[in-house]
Amino acid sequence: MTAAVDAVAAPDEVAAFLARLTGLLLRSSGEGAVLIERTVRDTAHALGAEATVLLVPDGAALTVTAGGTTRTVALRGFPEVFRLDQVVALKPLVRDVRSGRISVPEADRRLAAIESSRPPYPWWLKLLGIVLFTLGFAPLMQATWYEIGATAVLGTVAAVLALTADRLPRFGAVLPVVVSTAVSVITVEVFARDLSHGGPVLLMLPALFYFVPGDYLSAAAAELAAGYITTGAVRLVYAVFLLVQLYLGVLLGLALTGTSTRSLFDVTATADLPRWALFLGWIVFTVGTLLAFAIPFRLLWPLLVLVYVTVGVQSLVTKAIGETGGTFVAAAVLAAVATRLTLRADRPPRLVLLLPGFFTLTVGSLGMRGLTTLAGGHVIAGFQDLLKLVTIVTAIAVGMVFGATLAQPRATPGEP
Known part of the structure; x- marks a missing residue:
């Protein structure tokens, strides 16, 4: 034929x-x-x-x-x-x-x-998806009800601005700065007045997670590891540029409110979320990912399983050999499972299978935390976050290349 x-x-x-x-x-x-x-x-x-x-x-x-x-x-x-x-x-x-x-x-x-083709979901469902995406991420920053409440408000603001950029493409060029400035102003003026609720950076990050280029950072590292030097290097520079835009927006928010950069400390509030809320948070996160990134809803269950597998492997291995090792093993397992599944013609592409599980590894937030902590004058803590970012990005990239290599059959043709 x-x-x-x-x-x-x-x-x-x-x-x-x-x-x-x-x-x-x-x-x-x-x-x-x-x-x-x-x-x-x-x-x-x-x-x-x-x-x-x-x-x-x-x-x-x-x-x-x-x-x-x-x-x-x-x-x-x-x-x-x-x-x-x-x-x-x-x-x-x-x-x-x-x-x-x-x-x-x-x-x-x-x-x-x-x-x-038109997107599979109307604008209001994408808005809801971005909010759910940020809410699912919030407990990773601080396992408190206050964090979730603040994220619901800040995530809605971020989602409205993201949808505005969809309607006005020129606005997209400055979207990271505008979003982080708005989130910074509201956080400082409304949610970060009581230090018992944690540092302002931890309150801001879930709402900014949709815009933080953790995927670009890891993709750049993976391309470098695979020998795509030019592509990986250029993508890495672009990812850092996006991080700097978000960082600049946070500083602009402080300037507009007359707040000192010394307020950008990284202190975690006492956790008060029950275990069941932490467990169900990944369901909220996965549903939000589907709606925010236009993934067909019929893929909810396989993606949810991959999210829980990734989280479970990372948690168990981290307890045994530390965070870097846990992240590497979780990335390798996720890549291996996604690679094997995508070999079947009736399975979704590897990128779609990887995305929600990849986001659970929370790469880009470390870069934002490092930059803002440095701006607050906390030099040692800031450089520790940035060093951790480099380590975790590399662990994820090499882990994914390693897992895909182990799971890929010989002479299997590529696919989208």
Whole structure:
């Protein structure tokens, strides 16, 4: 069947389809660009063509050779993970193309429909998802009811600003600064007046977690570990730039309220959340992740299982050998399980399986805590947080590469 499809596919059609495919993969590569080249190359082979991809995080040079002619296309796309429904829909399309079930023109039409599709959830559900996402993360900062109450308010403010950026794309360029400034002002003026509720940084972080580039940091480290030096280095610089924007917004909030940076201490309040609330918090977190990142709701249960597996492994191993070892083992287990599951044609893509479990490892918050603690004049504690950030980022990246390597069968073609 594949041969028949290849026989009628014109070189221009093949090149146009592969260019559209590369563009969508590039735009959804917020967790890393490692699989793009292999996916495009293997798909091209199935169409009787040859393809090479030269990648940077926000661009690609695609060269396609088909029917004795060669075409080169330059593509640009901002990497993100906010429309994972498109990533889910892309996997069966690529599978059908490789198996020869559909022609190239039909594949191109289906891909165009995926690109132009509307998000699976209305705006108000995405807003709710961002709030639930922050609420699920709040107990990791401080296991207190006060933290959850403050996060409900601050997370709603952050969600409204995020949706505003969806409607006004130009606003997105300054979104991290605006969000962190607003969260900083409200935290200082409303929630951080009583020191018994913990430091202001711990009250701010859950609401900012949706914008903290922990995924970019780990993706950059994973790309460096996999040998994608240019892509990993550029992504690392961008992740640090996003962190600095959030940090700048926090400082602007302090300046607007006339608050000294000395208030940016990192003191945890006495925990008062029951164990059942901590356990159920991961359900809230996973539901929020689905709604915030446009993941089809039918994937709730497998993703929830992966979240609890990741949390359980990290907790158990951390008690035995420490936080770095626990994070490394949890990342390796998560990557291995996700890699094995995604080999089945009826399973979602690896990126979707990894994302919620990955967020439980809470990388980027360490960077924010380190920067704000340094700004408060607490030099030793600030550098300890930053050093911990470097260590944990590396542990996650190497753990994921290690787990994927162990679980990946030989000569298995790449997939989106």
